[in-house]
Amino acid sequence: MHPIEIGLSFLEGLALIASPCILPVLPLILSTSVAGGRRRPFGIISGFVIAFSLFALLSRELVSVLHINLDYIKYGSLILLALFGIMLLSEKLQEKFGSLTQNFASTGTTLSANAKDGFFSGVLIGILIGLVWTPCAGPILAVALVQIIREQNDFSAICLILSFAIGAGIPMLIISLTGRRLIAKLSFLSTNAGLVRKILGILVLGAVVFIASGFNPQNILSRPTTQNNSSITTSVKGSGELENALSNPYPMPEFATSNVWLNTPDNKPLTPEMLKGKVVLVDFWTYSCINCIRTQPYLNNWYNKYHDNGLVIVGVHAPEFEFEKNKDNVLQAIARDGIKYPVALDNNLDTWTNYNNKYWPAHYLVDKEGNVIYTSFGEGNYQETENNIRALLGLDKDSGSATNTISNYNLNQTPETYLGFDRADSFDGDFNQNAVQDYTLSNNIPLNKWSISGKWLVENQRIITKGNNSSLVINFNAKHVYLVLGNPSNTPITINLRLNGQDVGKGAGVDAPNGVVTVTGHRLYELINQDTAKDGLLELDIGSSNLEAYAFTFG
Secondary structure (H helix, E strand, O other), X not given: OOHHHHHHHHHHHHHHHHOOOHHHHHHHHHHHHHOOOOOHHHHHHHHHHHHHHHHHHHHHHHHHHHOOOHHHXXXXXXXXXXXXXXXXXXXXXXXXXHHHHHHHHHHHHHHHHOOOOOHHHHHHHHXXXXXXXXXXXXXXXXXXXXXXXXXXXXXXXXXHHHHHHHHHHHHHHHHHHHOHHHHHHOHHHHHOHHHHHHHHHHHHHHHHHHHHOOOOHHHHHOOOEOOOOOEEEEEOOOOOOOOOOOOOXXXXXXXXXXXXXXXXXXXXXXXXXXXXXXXXXXXXEOOOOHHHHHHHHHHHHHHHHHHHHOEEEEEEEOOOOHHHHOHHHHHHHHHHHOOOOOEEEOOOOHHHHHOOOOOOOEEEEEOOOOEEEEEEEOEOOHHHHHHHHHHHHOOOHHHOEEEEEOOOOOOOOOOXXXXXXXXXXXXOOXXXXXXXXXXXXXXXXXXXXXXXXXXXXXXXXXXXXXOOOEEEEEEEEEEEEEEEEEOOOOOOEEEEEEEOOEEOHHHEOOOOHHHEEEEOOOEEEEEEEEEEEEEEEEEEEEOOOOOEEEEEEEO
């Protein structure tokens, strides 16, 4: 997880102080913090953080178990917030809402009166505040929950939960510590409460309309996305119209001297100086990455269309797995995918480091003066990228078109699943690391979990069969299932697939005709290709030793 994501989650929490839901809990915070010991405010905030954190963790588990579409959470929160805005415009509805929250305030006052030190009663009050406030905290809370729920491992989710809860708790702590002084300064609000609430109601309804119109706060994070294969053709904008260009362009970083070059004259290296006067697209990829595979046709198309106009594409092959460092494997991928432009083998990730890159694929567009002026991470943004290529080349707007992939990401989709023990967070059981062990399949494997049976060797990046009767089972939700597999021998290894206890049938992927996968090398294999995304229990029966399995990806 990037620190920026934690920081944004913290800021989202801070932003909740502007939520109208602070109004009903404000008297509770003030009344309970004024009485009791000096440690009570800290107890209140501790209880609040505990309540929200438990709520978020429970939400994450419920979404996983019940397969709830996260769009329902987002739009459901908008409906609730719209109702809250309408309530703020109506005095009768305000009276009814006030009578409900008054019961909670009275409970808090009772706890306050019975406390001596105040810290532990403050914790209870804080939990109570969290229960009152959390359900109506609006779309910011919903976006935060979507972000938390979609995290691929528990540690990342917990970090986001805590940063968000602490961000939301800090303003409340300030309110608690200021106590009576703050009450005096809020006299204007109390004497003009009706007007203030109506203004807030109008602002809330305006915010609901704005967000419902298509604004998505999650776009701040610029996460790589997974796309489907649906596409449309749209016109490309004309010369000089850069889209989403960097506000601070910077000189193109150097290619590392450790790189081995392919597809250049005499396999000589390229340098930024040599590329001055050209428009350059630097593409970070690795050949077993499904996102890179789906992006490759666009790169080939751009090279064929614009190479004669001065476009240079440089593919920086940055391996994720050890077998991807093998030059012969990369050469086979270059031939298979029809890559004609230069490729640098960045086996030590030195060029990756020079660019401070973090994603596969990642695109860096460089102008003729040698400055990086545009970046795009993950799949998508194809039309925008081509628009910028054409703008830098000075091409007329009527002479081309671009295809753009339409995002159809399933929010319940099983995340990328690594099998080696370094990142095997979703293994349903315990590993014996770097040792051969006889495993037994788990009963009732939960969604997004996997299990194995038979003899396996579990290493940091991969698992390897060590017997002639092994199986690998995963419980997934997706339309497509891919698996990075390897076979170090010259003898093909076959895998028989079963889906939900039956033959795969029409759901077989391109690499699994009739439900049988033949593994002849190290690459990504498509196992399942269904009509729609759905839950499925996929069984892989392996009858040979030394099959290597690295990671599942989904689409």
